[in-house]
Amino acid sequence: MSKGRFGEYGGQYAAETLMFALTELENAYREAQADPTFDLEFKTLLREYAGRPSLLYRAERMSADLGTQVFLKREDLNHTGAHKINNVLGQVLLARRMGKKRVIAETGAGQHGVATATAAALFGLSCDVFMGEEDTRRQALNVYRMELLGAKVHPVTTGTATLKDATSEALREWSRRVSDTYYVVGSVVGPHPYPEIVRDFQRVIGDEIRAEMLDKYNRLPTALFACVGGGSNAIGTFYPFIEDASVRMIGAEAGGEGVETGRHAASLTGGTIGVFHGMKSIFLQDDEGQIAPVYSISAGLDYPGIGPEHAHLHKTGRGEYYAVTDEEAIDAFEYLSRMEGIIPAIESAHAVALLRKMHAEFKPEDMVVVTLSGRGDKDVEAIGRYRGQIV
Amino acid sequence: MNTVNTKVNRIDASFAKLRSEGKKAFIPFITAGDPSIEASYLIAKAMIENGATLVEFGVPYSDPSADGPVIMRADERALANGTRLADVFSLSSRISTEFPFIPVVLLLYFNSIFVYGLEKFFTACEMSGISGVIIPDLPLEERDEARPAADAHGVYLISMVTPVSQERAKRILAQAQGFLYCVASLGVTGERSSYATDFKSYFDSLNEESDIPKCIGFGVSTPEQKKELEAYCDGVIVGSAIVRRIEDCIAEGISEEAIAARLGDFVHEFTEVHI
Numbered sequence: 001m002s003k004g005r006f007g008e009y010g011g012q013y014a015a016e017t018l019m020f021a022l023t024e025l026e027n028a029y030r031e032a033q034a035d036p037t038f039d040l041e042f043k044t045l046l047r048e049y050a051g052r053p054s055l056l057y058r059a060e061r062m063s064a065d066l067g068t069q070v071f072l073k074r075e076d077l078n079h080t081g082a083h084k085i086n087n088v089l090g091q092v093l094l095a096r097r098m099g100k101k102r103v104i105a106e107t108g109a110g111q112h113g114v115a116t117a118t119a120a121a122l123f124g125l126s127c128d129v130f131m132g133e134e135d136t137r138r139q140a141l142n143v144y145r146m147e148l149l150g151a152k153v154h155p156v157t158t159g160t161a162t163l164k165d166a167t168s169e170a171l172r173e174w175s176r177r178v179s180d181t182y183y184v185v186g187s188v189v190g191p192h193p194y195p196e197i198v199r200d201f202q203r204v205i206g207d208e209i210r211a212e213m214l215d216k217y218n219r220l221p222t223a224l225f226a227c228v229g230g231g232s233n234a235i236g237t238f239y240p241f242i243e244d245a246s247v248r249m250i251g252a253e254a255g256g257e258g259v260e261t262g263r264h265a266a267s268l269t270g271g272t273i274g275v276f277h278g279m280k281s282i283f284l285q286d287d288e289g290q291i292a293p294v295y296s297i298s299a300g301l302d303y304p305g306i307g308p309e310h311a312h313l314h315k316t317g318r319g320e321y322y323a324v325t326d327e328e329a330i331d332a333f334e335y336l337s338r339m340e341g342i343i344p345a346i347e348s349a350h351a352v353a354l355l356r357k358m359h360a361e362f363k364p365e366d367m368v369v370v371t372l373s374g375r376g377d378k379d380v381e382a383i384g385r386y387r388g389q390i391v
Numbered sequence: 392m393n394t395v396n397t398k399v400n401r402i403d404a405s406f407a408k409l410r411s412e413g414k415k416a417f418i419p420f421i422t423a424g425d426p427s428i429e430a431s432y433l434i435a436k437a438m439i440e441n442g443a444t445l446v447e448f449g450v451p452y453s454d455p456s457a458d459g460p461v462i463m464r465a466d467e468r469a470l471a472n473g474t475r476l477a478d479v480f481s482l483s484s485r486i487s488t489e490f491p492f493i494p495v496v497l498l499l500y501f502n503s504i505f506v507y508g509l510e511k512f513f514t515a516c517e518m519s520g521i522s523g524v525i526i527p528d529l530p531l532e533e534r535d536e537a538r539p540a541a542d543a544h545g546v547y548l549i550s551m552v553t554p555v556s557q558e559r560a561k562r563i564l565a566q567a568q569g570f571l572y573c574v575a576s577l578g579v580t581g582e583r584s585s586y587a588t589d590f591k592s593y594f595d596s597l598n599e600e601s602d603i604p605k606c607i608g609f610g611v612s613t614p615e616q617k618k619e620l621e622a623y624c625d626g627v628i629v630g631s632a633i634v635r636r637i638e639d640c641i642a643e644g645i646s647e648e649a650i651a652a653r654l655g656d657f658v659h660e661f662t663e664v665h666i
Binding site: 002003011012013014015016017019020021023158159164165168171172175176177178179272273274275276277278280283285287288289290291 | 452453454455456457459460463470475476500501502503505506507527528529530531532533551552553555556557559563574577578579
């Protein structure tokens with residue numbers, strides 16, 4: 001088995017042109033890991049620029065409503081409004097260490113693109129973001145934010161013009177400019193070492209949850225909920241708890257119009273093993289490996305695969321993954337807004353919805369943590385449209 | 392389990408003959424099923440009759456991340472008309488039977504093989520007279536996954552090397568079979584008017600390591616480029632320039648026979664074969 005395996009998943013299924021860059025990246029990352037100043041710099045940026053640690057908010061009204069103690073991990077309060085900034089700050093530090101002058105990124109909902117544009121501005125790097133044309137429409141506000149931050153946004157018109165196509169286009173661009181360009185991958189996907197690097201930069205979410213639960217309540221949570229597209233906020237939440245068998249790790253996949261309709265993006269629920277975007281994992285595809293056109297109201301979860309570590313956690317049963325429909329997510333979006341005065345990203349609303357569906361499994365003394373990966377400002381217009389209102 | 396296949400691979404025979412005659416290989420690429428499997432057959436036949444020494448069929452894929460827009464569109468057309476692996480195998484079988492000295496090579500993404508099943512796939516390759524496969528997203532590090540099944544059926548895994556492979560080139564050459572696919576420049580497939588690569592030092596260092604035939608591809612689009620590049624190696628691979636001409640023919644709405652004739656003429660410009 002090659003490098004970067006999570007059980008049978010993962011690996012390095014990349015074009016020869018990119019292998020040089022992936023090796024260079026891995027070497028640079030290993031050096032950075034061994035260098036205490038790198039970690040110090042990263043932690044300082046997280047604290048002083050991103051605003052960490054994020055709150056672990058005890059949601060009293062929700063707790064009363066659902067009959068169990070609910071905590072919300074407020075990644076939505078980070079600078080740029082989502083967990084994406086954690087990973088981006090780490091990777092851009094790495095890019096600077098490697099002497100790269102230009103960063104590129106793919107983006108779905110635009111949160112990762114905004115975070116990358118932000119960090120590029122902070123470090124004075126040039127930045128190009130690839131975004132499916134369909135998503136540039138769904139998330140027009142984020143396109144403007146990226147441009148405001150000095151990034152160039154390239155609408156991708158190939159395929160389904162969504163996240164998977166933006167990812168393919170970023171890979172193509174990287175292979176053209178491999179020597180001066182750093183590709184900031186936005187989730188725990190792609191060829192090794194990306195799934196490991198992104199996880200390491202996102203594990204701060206779970207580390208903070210763990211420390212705060214132990215500190216304040218002297219116990220670990222009963223369960224963790226997070227939404228999964230590629231799975232970066234989920235792996236960041238779960239990873240520090242993998243060895244704690246008592247802690248349930250529960251991922252909410254994008255069920256779109258319902259898994260039975262075929263119009264969804266729930267890879268683990270409806271997918272099969274394959275090799276795509278540099279990794280062996282679980283994908284929505286046909287019997288000859290053609291990647292399926294997927295659908296979700298959430299541009300951030302609208303991806304036909306999932307990170308290899310999640311595929312492994314799913315296979316071993318350590319992680320649980322269930323599909324949540326658009327309708328359930330929108331209900332949860334409105335529910336959290338009214339119940340707690342917090343408007344979540346539509347992606348994060350999938351995790352809230354899953355807890356609402358499963359709440360009967362938890363007792364009043366249980367403590368469950370839902371990671372709110374991002375804030376919902378970007379989604380207000382689209383949800384309004386879905387509900388038949390022009391915002 | 393499987394016994395080692397001892398048949399001589401057509402690729403080896405073909406390059407041995409070319410070298411003995413002091414000739415260079417001309418390798419055209421087309422996407423199988425663009426605009427139809429029958430058209431691909433007619434085009435391949437016309438290209439061979441005009442001097443192609445090896446034929447490369449691309450297996451259409453939904454997300455060809457190593458390909459540029461021309462081949463992406465060809466893949467979309469081929470998939471839209473329902474092209475499946477069974478069609479590619481039957482196409483390969485017709486060509487390899489009709490032209491017993493011409494090697495047929497497939498270019499495809501690893502997922503197409505993996506999901507179909509490795510053993511089933513390479514069995515079908517052997518049955519269809521396919522001599523080798525090029526898998527752009529199966530680098531050195533992952534080759535072992537496909538090698539046993541490919542070996543058992545006498546199908547070569549054609550390796551790719553790039554100007555940035557550097558110290559990897561040595562290891563790639565150590566396990567290369569048939570011929571080495573030398574990528575002319577960075578990026579994805581597509582035509583280029585010029586190259587930044589220093590071909591002399593690129594091929595000098597490769598030749599130092601191994602005598603395996605070396606062919607250059609990615610961006611080669613004119614007979615003049617072919618002439619310039621083949622001076623360094625054993626042959627050239629032309630893909631996007633051919634596929635773009637097929638696309639032009641489709642836009643014109645000419646018959647499949649007429650497309651094949653036009654592509655035969657185009658290949659002729661490169662091979663200067665007088666029939």
